[in-house]
Amino acid sequence: MTASAEPGAERWGRQASLIQPQQPAFWLYCLLLAVGGWLFAQEQSLMSSLMTAWLLSWALVLAYAVPVSLVIYRLDLFEREPRLMLAAAVVWGGVVATSLAAHANEAWLSILSKVASPDFATQWGAAIVGPGVEETLKLMGVVILYLIVSSEFDGVMDGFVYGAMVGLGFTVVEDVSYFINAVAAVPGAVDQSGPVLDTFLIRVVGGGLYGHVLFTGLTGTGFAFFVTHRAGGMPKRLLGAGACIAAGVSAHVVWNSPWMESILQTSSGAGPSVFQWIEYGAVKGLPFLILLGVLVLFATRSEEANYRSIVAGELDPTVITDDEIRSLRSLWARRSARTATERLRGRAGSKLTGRLQAAQIEYAMIRSGTDSLADPALDAQRLKIRSIRAELVALPFLPRPMPKAGPAASDLRTIATAPPLSAAYPPAVAPAEATPPTLGPRAVWTPAQVEHLPAPASAFTAPGWAPTHVVPAGGMPAWDAPDPARRPVAHLSERVELVFMAQAGAWAQVRGVNGWTGWVDGRLLVPRGW
């Protein structure tokens, strides 16, 4: 069985390492990291002379950077990038790009003041030199990562993720230097915390959304468009990439320019308030942030289409349904699916749905990396998904409060159009309240395979029943003793829950919910929670 994914689908399943000694780009990265790291260490050593301000600055920027990095990481809904690659992107932005930019900015500002005028350089230097130097150096980081592991650039979304991570690293280190400069600018520098907090409010609270994460997110998206849309023809690729890169650079130019500084003016002569900074940031940065949001949305839709292509042709309909693919398309949709399950089956149901979603994404990663539908890793993942489903449907339904009055017309319409509760997650066994006295499961998708155990010793569910394993796909035979010379006494249906009791070699003694006990091949049992 071959050709698991549809033609044209991107390969997701082969995560490559950053460590690629055979790639010249890898050594270029190392060389520049060494140079940048040396400059970075010198700079930080100098700043740490204001120890309180330095520590506070790092604490504040990390409090901002960690959640932002998580958001960027999670926005990459389907094929998440290797963490080492993401770390390399952050390090490039924070260590290499900032260190090199500091020297280059100074030189180009000096050139600008010579060829234009000192006044012009003072007023417009940040808007002209900053974007040119910094966006080039940051984008080169994305390009180097691509040259090291080009297989990790599967779509436009990857360019956004790597670009945003480079930008995040850059903004963290740049913010620290701004905070320290604010302290150094105060005569005497007795209070090291006040200037840091003031600058934090201005740069992070007021304008944190519109900084380098936005700029390099846009330019990285443009680069990824160029290298991943090879079928579109060179003019289209150049146009798309050029537009995104121009948007990223333009956002930086507008942000650094003296335009709209009237917003910051105050009648009393005092400094602008935080609200003025927020307004100033929104006016200058929000349009570009919206543009980036639209690009990320399109990139996500593209990844969803790719996901569909990858999972197409799966013979087992329980691996993923069409509704479930739709529920994976955004963080919001995923959360909605979890919330819907939580309403029916409680918090445990929500957690299991989250695990099911993660397993379905992982299934596509594995499927994309193999040419055979019979790949053992793929089988194992199918089993994992079925096990999660089995756990999910085994959860009891929450009691639903009776409405005091009759349902509204809108409620009736919702009820009338809603699929049956079992449609989303076909139960492997009946819900607890409907469990028959025998272990007979209701595997609704493979009814022909349903088999029943011999008459149970007890028809009642043992109190404190806590199954540890489930029967694997396809079911398994059971013996009354761990002796292969005997004939199996039963064939347990798949997804039946069991309690592991004892072990003899690879034999496992198990007990069913109704008290039946027997011996099975313990190697085949699937632990609950897979």
Add this chain to the structure above:
Amino acid sequence: MSDLPPDQTASRGASAQEASASVDMAADLPVAAKASITGPIPAAPPTGTGFGPTPGFGPAPGAPVFEFKRHRWLPSIVVASIIAAVVLGGVGLDNVIAAPSAGLVTVGGSVTINAAPGWILASPPGDTSGGIELEKATALLTTQVVSSSYGGDSASMLSDQEKSLSGNSAQISYGGAHRASVGGHDTSYVAFEAAVPSRQRSGIVDGELVCMVVNGSAVVIVAAAPQGDFDPIVNDVAAMLKSVGAGH
């Protein structure tokens, strides 16, 4: 009794009849389990470990072969060139391009000063009897001849100028005064820090007040820059002080 139960992974759907076509290697297996075993029974898991399949990792990669990929050289060289052009190119170009300079400027008809590279006249050249203003980026240097027939020394002149400057500034503080011979001229100087009205910056400036006696002319030079911007111009200021000389 065997420690190993039969491997059932390949026996789905096998009937007892099919199972009779057993494989010799599975002689210790129950009949029903002998159906379609086609390979050796996997080793039993170590005692005490959990059951169930392990996650489906792919096959272990072979030992990496160290080999430079020639087709990757060119893009890497291009990237390195772009970075070098931005960083080293900027630094090199900055060194090559000569900064504009006001050159030799006559002040009050009796004193000359040679503006350092990058220092230009803040106002168009014209009557310099009231002094001149040179600027570079945010820094400013004013030079004024307050008397062309001065009989005192630079220290007393500095004392007078400190008082004058204090009267014009809301807040100003001075460092320690120094006296030296600069370019062969009697010179006294003092560093100061002052708060000046400013709309957008902090309004704090660092500066240096210099008084020189040049061939009987009393010359007052004030160099100032916003706090933090003074250090980069220190060498320029020193060079310009040394260049002060008698005019025609």
